[in-house]
Amino acid sequence: MLFAGIAATSAAVAATSGRKAKIELLAAALRELAAGGDPVEIAAGAAYLSGELRQRQIGVGYAALRDLPPPADVATLDIRAVDAALESMGLISGQGSVARRRDAVGALYGAATLPEQRLLTGLIGGELRQGAQAGLLADAIALAATVPAGVVRRALLLSGDLKSVAVTALTEGEPGLAALRLSVGTGLAPMLAQSAPDPEQALEVTGVPAAVDAKLDGIRIQAHRDGDEVRVFSRSLDDLTARVPEIVTALRALPVRSIVLDGEALAVDESGRPRPFQETSGRAAQRASGLLTPYFFDLLHLDGADWIDEPGTARWAALDDVIPQHMRVARTLADTPEEARRAFGAALAAGHEGVVVKAARAAYEVGRRGAAWVKVKPRHTLDLVILGAEWGNGRRRGWLSNLHLGARDADGGFVMLGKTFKGLTDAMLRWQTERLLQLAVERDDFWVRVRPELVVEIAFDGVQRSTRYPGGVTLRFARVLGYREDKSAAEADTLDAVRALGGAVESDPVTAPES
Numbered sequence: 001m002l003f004a005g006i007a008a009t010s011a012a013v014a015a016t017s018g019r020k021a022k023i024e025l026l027a028a029a030l031r032e033l034a035a036g037g038d039p040v041e042i043a044a045g046a047a048y049l050s051g052e053l054r055q056r057q058i059g060v061g062y063a064a065l066r067d068l069p070p071p072a073d074v075a076t077l078d079i080r081a082v083d084a085a086l087e088s089m090g091l092i093s094g095q096g097s098v099a100r101r102r103d104a105v106g107a108l109y110g111a112a113t114l115p116e117q118r119l120l121t122g123l124i125g126g127e128l129r130q131g132a133q134a135g136l137l138a139d140a141i142a143l144a145a146t147v148p149a150g151v152v153r154r155a156l157l158l159s160g161d162l163k164s165v166a167v168t169a170l171t172e173g174e175p176g177l178a179a180l181r182l183s184v185g186t187g188l189a190p191m192l193a194q195s196a197p198d199p200e201q202a203l204e205v206t207g208v209p210a211a212v213d214a215k216l217d218g219i220r221i222q223a224h225r226d227g228d229e230v231r232v233f234s235r236s237l238d239d240l241t242a243r244v245p246e247i248v249t250a251l252r253a254l255p256v257r258s259i260v261l262d263g264e265a266l267a268v269d270e271s272g273r274p275r276p277f278q279e280t281s282g283r284a285a286q287r288a289s290g291l292l293t294p295y296f297f298d299l300l301h302l303d304g305a306d307w308i309d310e311p312g313t314a315r316w317a318a319l320d321d322v323i324p325q326h327m328r329v330a331r332t333l334a335d336t337p338e339e340a341r342r343a344f345g346a347a348l349a350a351g352h353e354g355v356v357v358k359a360a361r362a363a364y365e366v367g368r369r370g371a372a373w374v375k376v377k378p379r380h381t382l383d384l385v386i387l388g389a390e391w392g393n394g395r396r397r398g399w400l401s402n403l404h405l406g407a408r409d410a411d412g413g414f415v416m417l418g419k420t421f422k423g424l425t426d427a428m429l430r431w432q433t434e435r436l437l438q439l440a441v442e443r444d445d446f447w448v449r450v451r452p453e454l455v456v457e458i459a460f461d462g463v464q465r466s467t468r469y470p471g472g473v474t475l476r477f478a479r480v481l482g483y484r485e486d487k488s489a490a491e492a493d494t495l496d497a498v499r500a501l502g503g504a505v506e507s508d509p510v511t512a513p514e515s
Helices: 003-014 019-036 039-049 079-091 097-110 114-125 134-145 149-159 162-178 199-206 245-252 277-285 312-322 337-349 426-438 495-499
Strands: 192-196 210-215 219-226 229-234 258-266 293-302 331-334 354-359 369-376 380-391 400-408 414-420 440-443 447-450 455-460 462-465 473-476 479-483
Touching: 003 019, 003 039, 003 079, 003 114, 019 039, 019 134, 019 162, 039 079, 039 134, 039 162, 079 097, 097 114, 134 149, 134 162, 149 162, 192 199, 199 210, 199 337, 199 354, 199 369, 210 337, 219 245, 219 293, 229 245, 245 258, 245 293, 293 312, 331 337, 337 354, 380 414, 380 426, 400 426, 400 455, 400 495, 414 473, 414 495, 426 440, 426 447, 426 479, 455 473, 473 495
Parallel strands: 192 369
Antiparallel strands: 210 331, 210 354, 219 229, 219 258, 258 293, 354 369, 380 400, 380 447, 380 455, 400 414, 440 447, 455 479, 462 473
Protein backbone atom coordinates (compact mmCIF):
# COMPACT_ATOMS: atom_id res chain seq x y z
CA MET A 1 0.00 0.00 0.00
CA LEU A 2 1.27 3.46 -0.83
CA PHE A 3 2.14 5.72 2.09
CA ALA A 4 0.08 8.39 0.32
CA GLY A 5 -3.04 6.39 1.17
CA ILE A 6 -2.27 6.59 4.88
CA ALA A 7 -1.52 10.32 4.54
CA ALA A 8 -4.85 10.90 2.79
CA THR A 9 -6.74 8.94 5.44
CA SER A 10 -4.98 10.82 8.23
CA ALA A 11 -5.92 14.18 6.70
CA ALA A 12 -9.50 13.06 6.14
CA VAL A 13 -9.84 11.85 9.74
CA ALA A 14 -8.47 15.16 11.03
CA ALA A 15 -11.06 17.04 8.96
CA THR A 16 -13.95 14.86 10.16
CA SER A 17 -15.80 15.57 13.41
CA GLY A 18 -18.09 12.56 13.81
CA ARG A 19 -16.79 9.48 15.62
CA LYS A 20 -18.61 7.04 13.32
CA ALA A 21 -17.26 8.74 10.21
CA LYS A 22 -13.72 8.66 11.58
CA ILE A 23 -14.03 4.94 12.31
CA GLU A 24 -15.28 4.22 8.79
CA LEU A 25 -12.37 6.12 7.23
CA LEU A 26 -9.86 4.25 9.37
CA ALA A 27 -11.51 0.89 8.71
CA ALA A 28 -11.31 1.44 4.94
CA ALA A 29 -7.56 2.05 5.20
CA LEU A 30 -7.12 -1.00 7.42
CA ARG A 31 -8.96 -3.19 4.89
CA GLU A 32 -6.57 -2.01 2.20
CA LEU A 33 -3.65 -2.87 4.47
CA ALA A 34 -5.14 -6.32 5.13
CA ALA A 35 -5.56 -6.96 1.41
CA GLY A 36 -1.79 -6.87 1.02
CA GLY A 37 -1.38 -9.60 3.61
CA ASP A 38 1.96 -8.23 4.85
CA PRO A 39 2.12 -8.27 8.69
CA VAL A 40 4.91 -5.66 8.77
CA GLU A 41 2.91 -3.33 6.53
CA ILE A 42 -0.23 -3.84 8.63
CA ALA A 43 1.66 -3.12 11.86
CA ALA A 44 3.37 -0.01 10.48
CA GLY A 45 0.20 1.28 8.83
CA ALA A 46 -1.87 0.81 11.99
CA ALA A 47 0.79 2.66 13.99
CA TYR A 48 0.75 5.58 11.53
CA LEU A 49 -3.06 5.74 11.63
CA SER A 50 -2.92 6.00 15.43
CA GLY A 51 -0.34 8.80 15.23
CA GLU A 52 2.76 6.79 16.18
CA LEU A 53 5.82 5.26 14.62
CA ARG A 54 6.13 1.48 14.75
CA GLN A 55 9.57 2.00 16.29
CA ARG A 56 8.25 4.59 18.80
CA GLN A 57 11.67 6.36 18.94
CA ILE A 58 14.19 6.75 16.11
CA GLY A 59 16.49 9.44 17.50
CA VAL A 60 15.25 12.19 15.19
CA GLY A 61 14.40 15.55 16.75
CA TYR A 62 13.07 18.82 15.41
CA ALA A 63 16.57 20.04 14.56
CA ALA A 64 16.82 17.33 11.89
CA LEU A 65 13.55 18.51 10.32
CA ARG A 66 14.87 21.94 9.37
CA ASP A 67 15.87 22.82 5.82
CA LEU A 68 14.02 19.88 4.32
CA PRO A 69 14.03 19.27 0.55
CA PRO A 70 11.01 20.25 -1.56
CA PRO A 71 8.27 17.62 -1.81
CA ALA A 72 8.08 15.12 -4.62
CA ASP A 73 5.49 15.63 -7.34
CA VAL A 74 4.39 11.99 -7.54
CA ALA A 75 3.68 9.54 -4.71
CA THR A 76 6.01 6.54 -4.98
CA LEU A 77 6.72 5.58 -1.37
CA ASP A 78 5.06 2.45 -0.05
CA ILE A 79 4.59 1.75 3.65
CA ARG A 80 7.31 -0.90 3.69
CA ALA A 81 9.83 1.59 2.30
CA VAL A 82 8.90 4.26 4.85
CA ASP A 83 9.08 1.78 7.71
CA ALA A 84 12.49 0.51 6.55
CA ALA A 85 13.82 4.07 6.26
CA LEU A 86 12.63 4.96 9.76
CA GLU A 87 14.04 1.71 11.14
CA SER A 88 17.43 2.42 9.63
CA MET A 89 17.46 5.94 11.12
CA GLY A 90 16.99 4.48 14.58
CA LEU A 91 20.01 2.21 14.09
CA ILE A 92 22.41 4.99 13.13
CA SER A 93 25.03 5.54 15.82
CA GLY A 94 28.67 6.43 16.38
CA GLN A 95 30.83 9.18 15.01
CA GLY A 96 29.06 11.33 12.44
CA SER A 97 25.66 9.86 13.31
CA VAL A 98 23.95 13.27 13.48
CA ALA A 99 24.97 14.14 9.92
CA ARG A 100 24.13 10.66 8.60
CA ARG A 101 20.74 10.71 10.27
CA ARG A 102 20.05 14.17 8.82
CA ASP A 103 20.97 12.86 5.35
CA ALA A 104 18.61 9.91 5.83
CA VAL A 105 15.80 12.24 6.86
CA GLY A 106 16.47 14.37 3.76
CA ALA A 107 16.38 11.34 1.47
CA LEU A 108 13.04 10.16 2.89
CA TYR A 109 11.45 13.60 2.76
CA GLY A 110 12.77 14.17 -0.77
CA ALA A 111 10.83 11.11 -1.97
CA ALA A 112 7.63 12.21 -0.18
CA THR A 113 4.83 14.37 -1.52
CA LEU A 114 3.64 17.37 0.50
CA PRO A 115 0.81 15.45 2.29
CA GLU A 116 3.27 12.65 3.04
CA GLN A 117 5.82 15.14 4.41
CA ARG A 118 3.17 16.61 6.68
CA LEU A 119 2.30 13.17 8.01
CA LEU A 120 5.96 12.28 8.55
CA THR A 121 6.54 15.47 10.51
CA GLY A 122 3.53 14.78 12.71
CA LEU A 123 4.65 11.20 13.35
CA ILE A 124 8.29 12.00 14.05
CA GLY A 125 7.45 15.02 16.21
CA GLY A 126 4.73 13.17 18.13
CA GLU A 127 2.23 15.92 17.36
CA LEU A 128 -0.24 14.20 15.07
CA ARG A 129 -3.60 15.40 16.40
CA GLN A 130 -6.09 13.78 14.04
CA GLY A 131 -8.48 12.36 16.64
CA ALA A 132 -7.54 8.72 15.93
CA GLN A 133 -6.52 7.69 19.43
CA ALA A 134 -6.18 4.03 20.40
CA GLY A 135 -9.84 3.55 21.40
CA LEU A 136 -11.07 4.89 18.07
CA LEU A 137 -8.63 2.79 16.08
CA ALA A 138 -9.59 -0.30 18.09
CA ASP A 139 -13.19 0.17 16.93
CA ALA A 140 -11.95 0.65 13.37
CA ILE A 141 -9.96 -2.59 13.59
CA ALA A 142 -13.12 -4.37 14.76
CA LEU A 143 -15.09 -2.95 11.82
CA ALA A 144 -12.41 -3.80 9.27
CA ALA A 145 -11.96 -7.35 10.60
CA THR A 146 -15.71 -7.87 11.25
CA VAL A 147 -15.18 -8.94 14.85
CA PRO A 148 -16.89 -7.61 18.01
CA ALA A 149 -15.36 -4.40 19.31
CA GLY A 150 -15.21 -5.82 22.83
CA VAL A 151 -12.99 -8.68 21.65
CA VAL A 152 -10.57 -6.21 20.06
CA ARG A 153 -10.48 -3.98 23.14
CA ARG A 154 -9.81 -6.90 25.46
CA ALA A 155 -7.02 -8.17 23.20
CA LEU A 156 -5.53 -4.67 23.11
CA LEU A 157 -5.59 -4.34 26.88
CA LEU A 158 -4.03 -7.75 27.46
CA SER A 159 -1.30 -7.36 24.86
CA GLY A 160 -0.70 -3.64 25.32
CA ASP A 161 0.25 -3.38 21.64
CA LEU A 162 -2.16 -1.90 19.13
CA LYS A 163 0.03 -2.97 16.21
CA SER A 164 0.04 -6.67 17.09
CA VAL A 165 -3.70 -6.60 17.74
CA ALA A 166 -4.27 -5.07 14.31
CA VAL A 167 -2.14 -7.76 12.66
CA THR A 168 -3.90 -10.58 14.56
CA ALA A 169 -7.40 -9.21 13.91
CA LEU A 170 -6.82 -8.61 10.20
CA THR A 171 -5.02 -11.90 9.53
CA GLU A 172 -6.56 -14.36 12.02
CA GLY A 173 -9.87 -12.78 12.95
CA GLU A 174 -11.77 -13.41 16.17
CA PRO A 175 -10.21 -16.85 16.91
CA GLY A 176 -6.74 -15.32 16.88
CA LEU A 177 -7.80 -12.48 19.18
CA ALA A 178 -9.61 -14.83 21.56
CA ALA A 179 -6.44 -16.90 21.89
CA LEU A 180 -4.53 -13.96 23.36
CA ARG A 181 -3.91 -14.37 27.09
CA LEU A 182 -2.14 -12.53 29.83
CA SER A 183 1.55 -13.16 29.31
CA VAL A 184 3.72 -13.23 32.42
CA GLY A 185 6.58 -10.86 31.75
CA THR A 186 4.60 -8.61 29.40
CA GLY A 187 3.05 -5.53 30.98
CA LEU A 188 -0.67 -4.93 30.60
CA ALA A 189 -2.60 -1.72 31.02
CA PRO A 190 -3.54 -1.27 34.71
CA MET A 191 -7.06 -0.79 35.99
CA LEU A 192 -7.77 2.85 36.85
CA ALA A 193 -10.05 4.69 39.25
CA GLN A 194 -12.45 7.57 38.83
CA SER A 195 -12.83 10.25 41.51
CA ALA A 196 -15.40 11.13 44.15
CA PRO A 197 -15.34 13.92 46.75
CA ASP A 198 -16.05 11.69 49.77
CA PRO A 199 -16.38 8.02 50.79
CA GLU A 200 -20.19 8.17 50.83
CA GLN A 201 -20.41 9.17 47.17
CA ALA A 202 -17.77 6.59 46.28
CA LEU A 203 -19.92 3.85 47.84
CA GLU A 204 -22.92 5.09 45.85
CA VAL A 205 -20.90 4.38 42.71
CA THR A 206 -19.37 1.02 43.68
CA GLY A 207 -22.20 -0.37 45.76
CA VAL A 208 -21.69 -2.54 48.82
CA PRO A 209 -19.91 -4.55 49.97
CA ALA A 210 -16.78 -2.66 48.98
CA ALA A 211 -13.12 -2.70 49.89
CA VAL A 212 -11.64 0.58 51.10
CA ASP A 213 -7.92 0.53 50.31
CA ALA A 214 -5.41 3.08 51.56
CA LYS A 215 -4.32 5.18 48.57
CA LEU A 216 -0.55 5.33 48.67
CA ASP A 217 1.22 8.31 47.12
CA GLY A 218 3.84 6.13 45.46
CA ILE A 219 4.84 4.73 42.10
CA ARG A 220 2.30 2.36 40.55
CA ILE A 221 4.02 -0.92 39.80
CA GLN A 222 3.04 -4.14 38.08
CA ALA A 223 5.29 -6.99 39.19
CA HIS A 224 5.76 -10.15 37.11
CA ARG A 225 7.61 -13.28 38.18
CA ASP A 226 8.11 -16.45 36.14
CA GLY A 227 10.48 -18.76 38.01
CA ASP A 228 13.52 -16.66 38.82
CA GLU A 229 12.76 -14.15 36.06
CA VAL A 230 11.26 -10.94 37.46
CA ARG A 231 10.12 -7.82 35.64
CA VAL A 232 8.65 -4.69 37.21
CA PHE A 233 6.69 -2.21 35.11
CA SER A 234 5.55 1.33 35.79
CA ARG A 235 2.03 2.66 35.30
CA SER A 236 2.99 3.56 31.73
CA LEU A 237 4.55 0.09 31.25
CA ASP A 238 8.15 1.28 31.29
CA ASP A 239 10.50 -1.43 32.52
CA LEU A 240 11.73 -0.45 36.01
CA THR A 241 13.34 -3.79 36.88
CA ALA A 242 16.96 -2.63 36.92
CA ARG A 243 16.07 0.37 39.11
CA VAL A 244 14.27 -1.55 41.88
CA PRO A 245 16.49 -4.48 42.96
CA GLU A 246 14.85 -4.54 46.39
CA ILE A 247 11.45 -5.28 44.78
CA VAL A 248 12.99 -7.98 42.59
CA THR A 249 14.41 -9.61 45.72
CA ALA A 250 11.03 -9.45 47.47
CA LEU A 251 9.29 -11.08 44.48
CA ARG A 252 11.81 -13.91 44.29
CA ALA A 253 11.22 -14.71 47.98
CA LEU A 254 7.51 -15.43 47.45
CA PRO A 255 6.42 -19.12 47.65
CA VAL A 256 5.11 -19.21 44.06
CA ARG A 257 6.23 -20.31 40.57
CA SER A 258 4.62 -17.48 38.61
CA ILE A 259 2.68 -14.41 39.64
CA VAL A 260 1.51 -11.01 38.39
CA LEU A 261 0.72 -8.37 41.00
CA ASP A 262 -0.62 -4.80 40.97
CA GLY A 263 0.59 -2.40 43.61
CA GLU A 264 2.66 0.61 44.62
CA ALA A 265 6.29 1.20 45.47
CA LEU A 266 6.80 3.66 48.28
CA ALA A 267 9.64 5.29 50.17
CA VAL A 268 8.94 5.12 53.91
CA ASP A 269 10.71 6.41 57.03
CA GLU A 270 11.94 4.39 60.00
CA SER A 271 8.45 4.24 61.49
CA GLY A 272 6.90 3.04 58.25
CA ARG A 273 5.21 6.34 57.37
CA PRO A 274 5.35 7.39 53.70
CA ARG A 275 7.91 9.91 52.56
CA PRO A 276 6.94 12.69 50.05
CA PHE A 277 6.21 11.52 46.51
CA GLN A 278 9.25 13.38 45.16
CA GLU A 279 11.49 11.12 47.25
CA THR A 280 9.76 7.99 45.99
CA SER A 281 9.98 9.08 42.36
CA GLY A 282 13.61 10.14 42.81
CA ARG A 283 14.54 6.77 44.26
CA ALA A 284 12.78 4.96 41.41
CA ALA A 285 14.71 7.01 38.88
CA GLN A 286 18.12 5.85 40.10
CA ARG A 287 18.93 2.34 41.24
CA ALA A 288 21.40 3.35 43.94
CA SER A 289 19.39 6.20 45.46
CA GLY A 290 17.57 4.28 48.19
CA LEU A 291 15.14 1.52 49.07
CA LEU A 292 11.54 1.33 48.00
CA THR A 293 8.99 -0.90 49.73
CA PRO A 294 6.41 -2.74 47.59
CA TYR A 295 2.77 -2.78 48.69
CA PHE A 296 0.41 -4.92 46.61
CA PHE A 297 -3.37 -4.66 46.36
CA ASP A 298 -4.37 -7.01 43.54
CA LEU A 299 -3.46 -10.35 41.99
CA LEU A 300 -3.82 -10.90 38.23
CA HIS A 301 -2.10 -14.26 37.72
CA LEU A 302 -0.91 -17.08 39.96
CA ASP A 303 0.93 -20.28 39.03
CA GLY A 304 -0.47 -20.64 35.51
CA ALA A 305 -4.00 -19.34 36.17
CA ASP A 306 -5.29 -15.88 35.19
CA TRP A 307 -7.40 -14.14 37.85
CA ILE A 308 -8.45 -10.94 36.08
CA ASP A 309 -12.00 -12.18 35.42
CA GLU A 310 -12.57 -13.30 39.01
CA PRO A 311 -14.45 -11.06 41.48
CA GLY A 312 -12.43 -8.84 43.76
CA THR A 313 -13.15 -10.91 46.87
CA ALA A 314 -11.65 -14.02 45.22
CA ARG A 315 -8.57 -12.16 43.92
CA TRP A 316 -7.94 -10.50 47.27
CA ALA A 317 -8.28 -13.78 49.17
CA ALA A 318 -5.72 -15.39 46.86
CA LEU A 319 -3.48 -12.33 47.31
CA ASP A 320 -3.66 -12.68 51.09
CA ASP A 321 -2.62 -16.33 50.82
CA VAL A 322 0.70 -15.61 49.07
CA ILE A 323 1.67 -12.04 50.00
CA PRO A 324 2.73 -11.32 53.60
CA GLN A 325 0.77 -8.64 55.42
CA HIS A 326 3.67 -6.16 55.50
CA MET A 327 3.67 -6.19 51.68
CA ARG A 328 -0.08 -5.59 51.29
CA VAL A 329 -1.97 -2.31 51.11
CA ALA A 330 -4.18 -1.73 54.16
CA ARG A 331 -7.73 -2.82 53.29
CA THR A 332 -11.07 -2.53 55.08
CA LEU A 333 -14.27 -4.24 53.90
CA ALA A 334 -17.15 -1.79 54.28
CA ASP A 335 -20.91 -2.24 54.13
CA THR A 336 -21.85 1.21 55.41
CA PRO A 337 -20.74 4.83 54.87
CA GLU A 338 -19.64 4.96 58.52
CA GLU A 339 -17.18 2.09 57.97
CA ALA A 340 -15.87 3.74 54.81
CA ARG A 341 -15.41 7.08 56.62
CA ARG A 342 -13.47 5.41 59.41
CA ALA A 343 -11.17 3.71 56.88
CA PHE A 344 -10.68 7.05 55.12
CA GLY A 345 -9.71 8.72 58.38
CA ALA A 346 -7.34 5.89 59.28
CA ALA A 347 -5.61 6.16 55.90
CA LEU A 348 -5.09 9.91 56.31
CA ALA A 349 -3.85 9.43 59.87
CA ALA A 350 -1.28 6.94 58.57
CA GLY A 351 0.08 9.58 56.19
CA HIS A 352 -1.57 8.35 52.98
CA GLU A 353 -3.27 10.61 50.43
CA GLY A 354 -6.73 9.05 50.65
CA VAL A 355 -8.49 5.80 49.79
CA VAL A 356 -9.66 3.82 46.79
CA VAL A 357 -13.12 2.31 47.20
CA LYS A 358 -13.48 -0.91 45.19
CA ALA A 359 -16.56 -2.93 44.28
CA ALA A 360 -16.06 -6.31 45.93
CA ARG A 361 -17.70 -8.33 43.16
CA ALA A 362 -16.08 -6.60 40.17
CA ALA A 363 -13.52 -8.20 37.86
CA TYR A 364 -10.18 -6.55 37.17
CA GLU A 365 -11.01 -4.31 34.20
CA VAL A 366 -7.67 -4.10 32.43
CA GLY A 367 -6.90 -0.59 31.24
CA ARG A 368 -10.30 0.84 32.13
CA ARG A 369 -11.39 3.72 34.36
CA GLY A 370 -14.81 2.33 35.17
CA ALA A 371 -17.17 2.55 38.13
CA ALA A 372 -15.64 -0.37 40.05
CA TRP A 373 -12.79 1.68 41.57
CA VAL A 374 -13.30 5.18 42.95
CA LYS A 375 -10.54 7.23 44.59
CA VAL A 376 -11.22 9.73 47.36
CA LYS A 377 -8.76 12.44 48.37
CA PRO A 378 -9.26 15.22 50.92
CA ARG A 379 -8.62 17.86 48.27
CA HIS A 380 -9.36 18.39 44.61
CA THR A 381 -6.48 17.37 42.37
CA LEU A 382 -6.15 16.80 38.65
CA ASP A 383 -3.40 15.46 36.44
CA LEU A 384 -3.09 17.97 33.59
CA VAL A 385 -0.76 18.43 30.65
CA ILE A 386 1.49 21.46 30.20
CA LEU A 387 0.75 23.12 26.84
CA GLY A 388 3.16 26.03 27.25
CA ALA A 389 4.77 28.36 29.76
CA GLU A 390 5.51 32.06 30.05
CA TRP A 391 8.87 33.55 30.94
CA GLY A 392 8.93 34.87 34.49
CA ASN A 393 9.48 38.42 35.70
CA GLY A 394 11.37 39.87 38.66
CA ARG A 395 13.13 37.17 40.66
CA ARG A 396 11.79 34.58 38.23
CA ARG A 397 13.32 36.25 35.19
CA GLY A 398 15.10 33.71 33.04
CA TRP A 399 12.86 30.85 34.18
CA LEU A 400 9.69 29.50 32.61
CA SER A 401 7.09 30.21 35.26
CA ASN A 402 3.38 30.64 34.42
CA LEU A 403 2.20 27.23 33.20
CA HIS A 404 -0.56 26.78 30.61
CA LEU A 405 -2.64 23.80 31.76
CA GLY A 406 -4.63 21.50 29.51
CA ALA A 407 -7.10 18.63 29.92
CA ARG A 408 -7.73 15.89 27.35
CA ASP A 409 -10.71 16.37 25.05
CA ALA A 410 -12.87 13.73 23.40
CA ASP A 411 -10.88 13.76 20.16
CA GLY A 412 -7.53 13.09 21.78
CA GLY A 413 -6.34 16.69 21.79
CA PHE A 414 -5.98 19.08 24.71
CA VAL A 415 -8.09 22.01 25.91
CA MET A 416 -6.59 24.80 27.97
CA LEU A 417 -8.11 25.29 31.44
CA GLY A 418 -6.03 28.17 32.70
CA LYS A 419 -2.62 29.08 34.05
CA THR A 420 -0.73 28.93 37.31
CA PHE A 421 2.64 29.85 38.73
CA LYS A 422 1.76 28.98 42.34
CA GLY A 423 3.41 26.21 44.31
CA LEU A 424 6.66 26.30 42.33
CA THR A 425 9.90 26.19 44.30
CA ASP A 426 13.17 27.48 42.87
CA ALA A 427 14.28 23.89 42.27
CA MET A 428 11.07 23.16 40.36
CA LEU A 429 11.46 26.34 38.30
CA ARG A 430 14.98 25.34 37.28
CA TRP A 431 13.94 21.78 36.46
CA GLN A 432 10.81 22.70 34.51
CA THR A 433 12.64 25.37 32.48
CA GLU A 434 15.19 22.82 31.29
CA ARG A 435 12.57 20.14 30.67
CA LEU A 436 10.10 22.39 28.83
CA LEU A 437 12.79 23.81 26.57
CA GLN A 438 13.53 20.23 25.51
CA LEU A 439 9.85 19.91 24.50
CA ALA A 440 9.62 23.34 22.83
CA VAL A 441 8.05 23.61 19.38
CA GLU A 442 7.66 27.41 19.32
CA ARG A 443 9.19 30.16 21.44
CA ASP A 444 9.59 33.91 21.65
CA ASP A 445 10.44 36.51 24.31
CA PHE A 446 7.09 36.02 26.04
CA TRP A 447 6.33 32.30 26.08
CA VAL A 448 7.22 28.80 24.91
CA ARG A 449 4.77 26.35 23.33
CA VAL A 450 5.67 22.73 24.03
CA ARG A 451 4.75 19.25 22.90
CA PRO A 452 1.91 18.11 25.20
CA GLU A 453 3.82 15.38 27.03
CA LEU A 454 4.63 16.56 30.55
CA VAL A 455 1.97 15.80 33.20
CA VAL A 456 1.67 17.94 36.34
CA GLU A 457 -0.48 17.31 39.41
CA ILE A 458 -2.56 20.38 40.22
CA ALA A 459 -4.47 21.10 43.43
CA PHE A 460 -7.35 23.57 43.32
CA ASP A 461 -10.28 24.82 45.35
CA GLY A 462 -13.03 24.42 42.78
CA VAL A 463 -14.14 24.63 39.16
CA GLN A 464 -15.90 27.67 37.78
CA ARG A 465 -17.23 28.83 34.46
CA SER A 466 -14.98 30.95 32.29
CA THR A 467 -15.47 32.75 29.00
CA ARG A 468 -11.70 33.10 28.67
CA TYR A 469 -10.81 29.47 27.95
CA PRO A 470 -12.16 27.21 25.17
CA GLY A 471 -13.37 24.51 27.58
CA GLY A 472 -15.71 26.99 29.26
CA VAL A 473 -14.30 26.27 32.72
CA THR A 474 -11.22 27.09 34.75
CA LEU A 475 -9.74 26.11 38.11
CA ARG A 476 -9.96 28.29 41.23
CA PHE A 477 -6.64 28.89 42.98
CA ALA A 478 -4.74 26.28 41.01
CA ARG A 479 -1.35 25.35 42.42
CA VAL A 480 1.36 22.87 41.46
CA LEU A 481 1.84 19.84 43.70
CA GLY A 482 4.47 18.13 41.59
CA TYR A 483 5.32 16.58 38.26
CA ARG A 484 4.09 13.09 37.36
CA GLU A 485 6.67 11.73 34.96
CA ASP A 486 5.27 8.27 35.71
CA LYS A 487 2.15 9.25 33.74
CA SER A 488 1.78 9.86 30.03
CA ALA A 489 -0.31 12.65 28.50
CA ALA A 490 -2.85 10.01 27.44
CA GLU A 491 -3.52 9.36 31.14
CA ALA A 492 -4.21 12.99 32.03
CA ASP A 493 -7.68 13.91 33.25
CA THR A 494 -10.35 14.77 30.70
CA LEU A 495 -12.34 17.95 30.23
CA ASP A 496 -15.51 15.97 30.96
CA ALA A 497 -14.03 14.86 34.29
CA VAL A 498 -13.26 18.48 35.17
CA ARG A 499 -16.79 19.57 34.32
CA ALA A 500 -18.32 16.73 36.29
CA LEU A 501 -16.51 17.41 39.55
CA GLY A 502 -19.23 17.14 42.20
CA GLY A 503 -21.25 20.28 41.58
CA ALA A 504 -18.17 22.47 41.76
CA VAL A 505 -19.15 24.50 38.69
CA GLU A 506 -20.85 27.72 39.68
CA SER A 507 -24.34 28.37 38.43
CA ASP A 508 -23.65 31.80 36.95
CA PRO A 509 -21.12 32.32 34.15
CA VAL A 510 -18.13 34.35 35.26
CA THR A 511 -14.81 35.32 33.87
CA ALA A 512 -12.40 33.71 36.28
CA PRO A 513 -9.35 35.52 37.55
CA GLU A 514 -6.12 33.93 36.43
CA SER A 515 -4.23 32.31 39.26
